[in-house]
Amino acid sequence: MRSRLFSRRQSILAIFQTTLAASVGGFWLGSAKAQVDKLTITGLSEARLRTFEEMVRPYVQSQELKKERVTLSLPMLADNGHMVPLSLKIDSPMTEASHITHVYLISQRNPVPLMAKFVMGPWSGRADLSTRVRLSGNQNVIALARLSDGNFIYDLQEVVVTEAACVDNG
Amino acid sequence: MGLWTIAGLALTSHAQQRLIPLEKLQSGLHYSGAEVQSLQTDEFANPSNIALDSGTKSWAKTDGKSNKSCQSCHGELVKMKGVSIRYPAIDKATGKLFNLEDRIRNCRVKNQKAAEWTFESDELVAMTLAVTSSSRGLPLQAQIDGAAKSHFENGQRLFMTRQGQMNLACTNCHDQHYGQKLYTDPLSQGQANGYPLYRIDWQRVASLERRLRFCYTGVKAETPPWGHSDIRDISLYLMWRGQGLLVEAPAVRK
Amino acid sequence: MSSARLQIPPRILQGDVFKVRLLVNHPMDSGFLRDIDGVIIQRNVIRHLVCTLNGREVFRVEPTTGVAANPLFEFYLRATESGDMLFRWVDDKAYIGELRHTLVVEAANASKPASN
Numbered sequence: 001m002r003s004r005l006f007s008r009r010q011s012i013l014a015i016f017q018t019t020l021a022a023s024v025g026g027f028w029l030g031s032a033k034a035q036v037d038k039l040t041i042t043g044l045s046e047a048r049l050r051t052f053e054e055m056v057r058p059y060v061q062s063q064e065l066k067k068e069r070v071t072l073s074l075p076m077l078a079d080n081g082h083m084v085p086l087s088l089k090i091d092s093p094m095t096e097a098s099h100i101t102h103v104y105l106i107s108q109r110n111p112v113p114l115m116a117k118f119v120m121g122p123w124s125g126r127a128d129l130s131t132r133v134r135l136s137g138n139q140n141v142i143a144l145a146r147l148s149d150g151n152f153i154y155d156l157q158e159v160v161v162t163e164a165a166c167v168d169n170g
Numbered sequence: 171m172g173l174w175t176i177a178g179l180a181l182t183s184h185a186q187q188r189l190i191p192l193e194k195l196q197s198g199l200h201y202s203g204a205e206v207q208s209l210q211t212d213e214f215a216n217p218s219n220i221a222l223d224s225g226t227k228s229w230a231k232t233d234g235k236s237n238k239s240c241q242s243c244h245g246e247l248v249k250m251k252g253v254s255i256r257y258p259a260i261d262k263a264t265g266k267l268f269n270l271e272d273r274i275r276n277c278r279v280k281n282q283k284a285a286e287w288t289f290e291s292d293e294l295v296a297m298t299l300a301v302t303s304s305s306r307g308l309p310l311q312a313q314i315d316g317a318a319k320s321h322f323e324n325g326q327r328l329f330m331t332r333q334g335q336m337n338l339a340c341t342n343c344h345d346q347h348y349g350q351k352l353y354t355d356p357l358s359q360g361q362a363n364g365y366p367l368y369r370i371d372w373q374r375v376a377s378l379e380r381r382l383r384f385c386y387t388g389v390k391a392e393t394p395p396w397g398h399s400d401i402r403d404i405s406l407y408l409m410w411r412g413q414g415l416l417v418e419a420p421a422v423r424k
Numbered sequence: 425m426s427s428a429r430l431q432i433p434p435r436i437l438q439g440d441v442f443k444v445r446l447l448v449n450h451p452m453d454s455g456f457l458r459d460i461d462g463v464i465i466q467r468n469v470i471r472h473l474v475c476t477l478n479g480r481e482v483f484r485v486e487p488t489t490g491v492a493a494n495p496l497f498e499f500y501l502r503a504t505e506s507g508d509m510l511f512r513w514v515d516d517k518a519y520i521g522e523l524r525h526t527l528v529v530e531a532a533n534a535s536k537p538a539s540n
Contacts, residue, residue: 079203079424080370083217083492094502107490111456115490118499123482125441125502131485132492134454162354214431215496220449223429373451373493 050113055106055142056154063151070155072143081135081161088143088155090127094120100127102146109139135161186326189345190359190411197415198423201349201358206370210422218299218368218420221292221375225300228293234284240297243281250304255417258406260317267321267402271298271377289396295375299366302419309416310363312409321399325407328400334391340404360385362408364421371424378405428511428523438532440503444483446511447496448473448521454489468516473497477527478507503529 056065069091078084092100099122105115115133127145135141138161144154199207210216229247232239244250257270268276271289274297278284287294314322329340343352344360351357365378372380379401386393394400431445448470455467467489475483483499511523 075203075205077203079206082373083209083370085205085209087498105490110490112488112490114488116485116487119481119484119486120499123480123502123504124500126500128498128500130496130498131487132496134490134492214429214445215447217447217494219429219447220427220494223427224449 048109049139050108052140052142052156055108055113056144056152059104059144059146060152065152065154067154067156069153070143070145072141072155072157074141074157074159076158076160078135078159078161081137081163083132084135084159084161085130086133086141086143087130088128090145090153092127092145092147094122094125094127096122097148099124099148100145101148103127103129104142104144104146105131105133106142106144107133107135107139108141110134110136115141135159137161186410188411189341190348192414195361195412195415196348196359197363197418198358198361199364199418199421201356202423206422206424209368209370210418210420216368216420217370217422218375221296221299221368222303222420224292225296225298228297229300234278234282236281236283238282240277240282247300247304250301252305252308254302254305254419255308255311255409256313258318258321258402258409259313260321265317267318267399267406269379269402269405270301271379272397272402274298274301290377290380295366295377298377299375299419302366302417305417306419307416309414310409310412312406312413314406314410318406321403322406322410324400325403325405328404329407329411334386334389336389336391338389340385359412360408361412361415362405363412363415364418364423366419367421367423369423375420378408428521430511430523430525432525432527436503436527436529438503438529440529441500442503443498443500444475445496445498446473446475446523447494448513449494450513450515450521452487452489452491452493452495456489470495470513470515470521473511473513476510476512477501478505503527505529 071089073087073089074084086105088103090100090103092098094100100120103118103120105117106113107115116131118129120127133141138159140156140158142154142156144152146152199210202210226247229240232242241247254270257273258267259273260266261268261272261276266272271294274294275287275289279286287297312322332339332342340360343357348357348359362378365381366375368374369376369381379396382401382404383393383396427449429447433440433442436442450470451468452470453465453468455464457465459465469489469491470487472484472486474481482501485497487495506527506529509525509527511521511525513521515521
């Protein structure tokens with residue numbers, strides 16, 4: 001993994017990300033390549049670690065983002081990347097006045113960054129969710145929730161994905 | 171060790187020394203991570219359940235020229251308790267060693283007069299799982315005398331014989347190094363009590379035959395074709411080797 | 425046509441917030457894996473799964489290739505009315521999967537205490 005830390009684009013991004021990171025206290029990993037490639041589904045060999053900003057920007061835009069009230073649970077060490085149990089709890093009264101409208105599960109390394117989008121509302125009663133995801137290699141996972149006031153809250157967890165010793169072709 | 175113990179061992183184990191003594195036997199579940207264990211114990215969300223539901227439905231479905239379902243002759247699926255643990259067993263008609271899949275395929279064609287199910291097809295895997303799940307909680311056993319004796323001995327010999335580019339025998343990893351890590355992978359004893367099971371890496375339920383063929387791949391040996399007698403011989407040996415371990419179907423492994 | 429398993433509590437009282445568990449039979453082929461002959465297995469994933477109660481949408485998930493095969497979804501609902509619960513999902517091949525359940529919500533002053 002190489003990084004060209006001092007290209008102009010990287011510097012501009014770095015300033016932006018530092019500001020964002022400072023205000024939200026997010027975790028940030030450098031990208032392997034300086035260019036922000038358009039993510040195409042060409043296969044796992046193209047996959048690289050996305051920055052925190054790349055992961056959340058498409059949804060958050062210019063809204064407020066805080067790391068609070070969301071508790072994401074994934075195994076710290078996943079036996080197999082094909083099926084990793086994921087659950088999340090969100091502290092929200094789920095009333096008409098204050099509720100969660102959407103939850104996004106975002107991957108740092110998968111070929112497709114968005115793993116699932118959930119839609120809910122006051123009728124849900126609770127914003128807690130569980131599912132099982134695929135993770136292609138060690139990475140951070142973000143659970144991003146949109147509030148009814150348009151702002152966002154999130155949680156982040158790092159997962160180590162082990163691989164089988166015998167390479168499978170069958 | 172007293173003479174009576176030796177004599178007892180000789181009688182019960184046909185003078186075959188168990189490399190892993192009965193009291194040290196552990197299911198593959200023991201070597202699986204917490205997530206795999208919780209997936210298996212989740213009665214509702216166990217990923218094997220999809221195939222299990224499918225096989226259970228299939229049991230009651232009429233098929234073939236006979237216009238009968240498995241249930242028509244065998245009764246309710248629960249009545250199949252104790253059946254899967256009798257396999258592999260000698261088929262009286264052909265003299266061959268049949269595993270449960272062979273028996274199901276054979277029964278479909280001969281008795282149900284229905285189209286043959288391909289090895290490892292969705293239908294066959296689901297049905298094998300449904301029948302095996304009726305024996306859930308029963309201990310593995312093996313009939314290794316009479317006509318089965320030569321098959322058992324061949325299976326044992328194959329288990330102990332090095333093969334493939336990596337020149338490894340099953341025993342090298344699964345008797346000599348179980349519990350230790352192969353890279354980050356904990357080695358199990360290679361027991362068969364969970365099969366057929368949902369293998370997460372394959373994202374579907376798989377038979378013991380499929381798993382054993384993959385072991386050949388693992389040591390870079392030439393894989394025997396589907397239906398080969400070597401696989402059945404090894405399966406019989408594994409039933410003896412894992413004697414007493416409980417059937418876990420529907421099970422999950424990584 | 426894929427099938428599914430549903431689990432909801434056996435007794436639901438008015439006002440309860442209850443958990444819904446749905447296990448769907450679907451390969452969720454990502455389009456990244458190859459079969460034994462080296463040929464890419466075409467992508468086929470569930471595009472959306474919607475739960476309606478008496479025609480009103482109460483849950484929606486739009487998974488991608490990042491959701492595991494034979495997906496499990498667990499979510500919550502506030503019990504306000506009895507009625508027809510319909511789960512409907514559509515995949516890349518435009519196959520439609522459905523599961524129906526008659527939801528029974530008992531009056532809040534029922535004699536037995538709430539379960540779960």
